[in-house]
Amino acid sequence: MNGLQFVFLLAALVSLFSAVMVVSARRMMHAALWLVLTLMGVAVIFVTLQSSFFAVVQILVYVGAIAILIIFSVMLTRRVMEDHGDQILPGWRGAVLVAVLLFGVLVGFLTLWQGFSVMLVELPPDTDNVLELGKALVSPQEFVLPFELASVLLVAALIGAITIAVDRRKEHQR
Amino acid sequence: MDFLRDPFGFVINWYVGLLSQFGLPPEVVEVIASLTGALVLATGAMLFVVFLIWYERKLIGRIQDRFGPNRVGPWGIFQPIADMLKIFTKEYITPDGAEKFTYNLAPILAVAAVLLLWSVLPLSVTVFGTDLNVGFLFLIAVGALGEVSYILAGWSSNNKYALLGALRLVAQLISYEVPLVLSALVPVMLAGTLSVVGLVQAQEIWFIVTAPAAALIFFIASIAEIGRSPFDLVEAESELVAGYNIEYSGLKFGMFYVAEFLHAFTVSMIFAVVFLGGWRGPAAEQVPILGFVYLMLKTFVVYFVTILFRGTLPRFRIDQMMNLNWKVLTPLSLALVMVMAVVGGLTRDLPLFWQAAAYLAVNIILLVIADQLIRLFQRKKPKQALAIRGGHGALTTSTKYGTGE
Numbered sequence: 001m002n003g004l005q006f007v008f009l010l011a012a013l014v015s016l017f018s019a020v021m022v023v024s025a026r027r028m029m030h031a032a033l034w035l036v037l038t039l040m041g042v043a044v045i046f047v048t049l050q051s052s053f054f055a056v057v058q059i060l061v062y063v064g065a066i067a068i069l070i071i072f073s074v075m076l077t078r079r080v081m082e083d084h085g086d087q088i089l090p091g092w093r094g095a096v097l098v099a100v101l102l103f104g105v106l107v108g109f110l111t112l113w114q115g116f117s118v119m120l121v122e123l124p125p126d127t128d129n130v131l132e133l134g135k136a137l138v139s140p141q142e143f144v145l146p147f148e149l150a151s152v153l154l155v156a157a158l159i160g161a162i163t164i165a166v167d168r169r170k171e172h173q174r
Numbered sequence: 175m176d177f178l179r180d181p182f183g184f185v186i187n188w189y190v191g192l193l194s195q196f197g198l199p200p201e202v203v204e205v206i207a208s209l210t211g212a213l214v215l216a217t218g219a220m221l222f223v224v225f226l227i228w229y230e231r232k233l234i235g236r237i238q239d240r241f242g243p244n245r246v247g248p249w250g251i252f253q254p255i256a257d258m259l260k261i262f263t264k265e266y267i268t269p270d271g272a273e274k275f276t277y278n279l280a281p282i283l284a285v286a287a288v289l290l291l292w293s294v295l296p297l298s299v300t301v302f303g304t305d306l307n308v309g310f311l312f313l314i315a316v317g318a319l320g321e322v323s324y325i326l327a328g329w330s331s332n333n334k335y336a337l338l339g340a341l342r343l344v345a346q347l348i349s350y351e352v353p354l355v356l357s358a359l360v361p362v363m364l365a366g367t368l369s370v371v372g373l374v375q376a377q378e379i380w381f382i383v384t385a386p387a388a389a390l391i392f393f394i395a396s397i398a399e400i401g402r403s404p405f406d407l408v409e410a411e412s413e414l415v416a417g418y419n420i421e422y423s424g425l426k427f428g429m430f431y432v433a434e435f436l437h438a439f440t441v442s443m444i445f446a447v448v449f450l451g452g453w454r455g456p457a458a459e460q461v462p463i464l465g466f467v468y469l470m471l472k473t474f475v476v477y478f479v480t481i482l483f484r485g486t487l488p489r490f491r492i493d494q495m496m497n498l499n500w501k502v503l504t505p506l507s508l509a510l511v512m513v514m515a516v517v518g519g520l521t522r523d524l525p526l527f528w529q530a531a532a533y534l535a536v537n538i539i540l541l542v543i544a545d546q547l548i549r550l551f552q553r554k555k556p557k558q559a560l561a562i563r564g565g566h567g568a569l570t571t572s573t574k575y576g577t578g579e
Contacts, residue, residue, distance in 0.1 A: 003201075029329065033276065036322060053368075056311045064318025064351070068344060071325055075341065128307055130368055 008048045015041025028074045036067045050123060053130045180462040183300035186211070215303065216289045223432050226439050227254040230481055237485035264424035272421070273330035280330065281422065281429035283323035288437045290316045295443060296371045298453045298465035309370035310362060313444060314355055317399060320437070321347050324418050327430070331421035339417030342492070343408040347399060349499045354395035356507035360388035360514050361448050364533075374452035378526060382449040384533040385514065387541050389449045391507050393476075396441040398499070400434070402480055404487040405495060439477055446472035506544050513540060 018037040025031040039062040046055035235242025243250030293303035328340020365376035398405040408417040453465030
């Protein structure tokens with residue numbers, strides 16, 4: 001076992017453990033903090049895959065924005081800061097079944113994909129994978145359509161959020 | 175002679191050579207050398223804060239027509255050391271009902287987040303922690319860890335004021351990250367790389383010349399990111415007592431204090447690296463130690479300006495701060511990114527000088543348009559105008575957009 005594998009195993013264990021803690025922690029706030037740790041573990045896994053761009057974006061977007069927003073909403077929601085007793089609901093057996101099934105289906109489909117069995121190739125030291133990613137995102141042969149669709153979706157979400165947030169009554173009073 | 179030209183590089187080479195003489199395999203040598211480098215850099219940065227604190231207190235003192243520290247040592251230069259010793263001897267107090275683990279984790283995380291920034295900053299031609307190909311993005315992402323530490327501190331102290339202060343600070347940091355990232359895109363576009371080392375190498379002409387508007391937005395946003403005046407709402411004593419770190423005492427408070435000062439200096443260094451050419455200067459490539467001197471000089475110029483801001487500007491109200499961010503800086507930086515991309519595409523075949531001139535012209539035009547738009551808006555709706563007017567004449571000078579009446 002070389003160093004990279006050790007780091008991968010460690011990161012995977014940490015993120016799995018904290019992912020379990022996210023759903024089983026008693027206080028919402030603790031769950032949110034465990035979520036931060038999970039996301040950082042995923043970032044480390046990206047690093048072991050040599051995709052530093054995704055690792056950094058993972059931290060920037062998920063830890064820096066989404067996790068903080070979750071913490072904010074936890075803090076601003078009334079009475080979720082208190083203890084609520086056991087977090088395990090009575091129907092947990094069904095939930096476990098569905099989760100295992102979903103995991104099985106996902107892994108099953110992934111094994112059908114030919115990229116699943118390809119071993120990782122070491123990148124030549126002079127290639128800039130960020131450059132390649134940028135080109136792929138805007139090249140018509142590759143991902144320009146999904147990329148633009150995602151942009152439209154995000155703009156729609158932005159406008160939707162503003163529409164919900166605008167307080168119309170106050171605007172009129174002014 | 176080699177030692178005089180590049181002492182840091184010389185010592186590093188000597189150290190690596192020494193390690194490999196012990197018969198260690200090259201991977202182990204690399205790991206040990208990196209660990210030592212990180213340790214030396216982090217310790218050096220932390221000790222440097224002692225000097226920074228003295229420098230800032232002295233300057234602020236002069237601005238306010240006082241002497242500043244002048245009792246311990248020549249010009250009071252050992253005052254921070256005395257303060258440090260005092261803070262070591264103070265008692266740690268953990269408030270009742272605090273979350274022990276996160277309460278203790280927060281100050282460590284705050285310092286670590288700042289020290290991590292140093293790992294990708296090139297200090298001279300030969301000395302940099304690591305040349306990450308997404309280094310610049312890394313600089314911004316690591317700031318996110320700092321935000322987490324503030325939230326942790328505010329929430330785990332079990333104190334309303336701390337929580338309010340943390341929420342306010344993090345809201346400010348998240349908001350100002352938007353224009354920060356957008357304006358940082360401009361140098362990245364100009365250089366064509368995300369690596370910080372590459373950014374410095376690409377600055378044949380400093381980016382503050384080719385993109386002054388981006389530099390201005392970046393500077394304002396970074397001052398907001400370090401929570402310095404005029405964005406020091408976190409420390410609004412009359413409203414919040416002392417912000418997120420109110421319950422901390424002794425060395426734990428000291429950690430936050432060190433993190434704050436070091437962050438202010440580091441942000442100035444990032445500005446110097448990204449917009450002022452980093453270690454670039456006459457003969458810097460032949461004599462690497464000169465590059466380090468240039469970088470420090472540039473950083474101190476920027477740091478001096480932030481201290482001037484701190485000493486002279488009053489504090490923003492929270493709505494003014496948010497208005498400045500969302501109504502001025504964000505649209506301006508969005509427009510800037512688009513315009514710079516278009517101009518860069520149009521002038522691709524021109525020689526470097528003309529390309530830079532085109533960039534400069536476009537930047538100035540954009541700044542003037544923004545200024546005129548704000549004036550128009552203020553004249554039309556004086557009541558709900560951009561709060562940078564807000565009835566306090568002094569505030570407008572801080573934004574460079576106001577009339578400065």
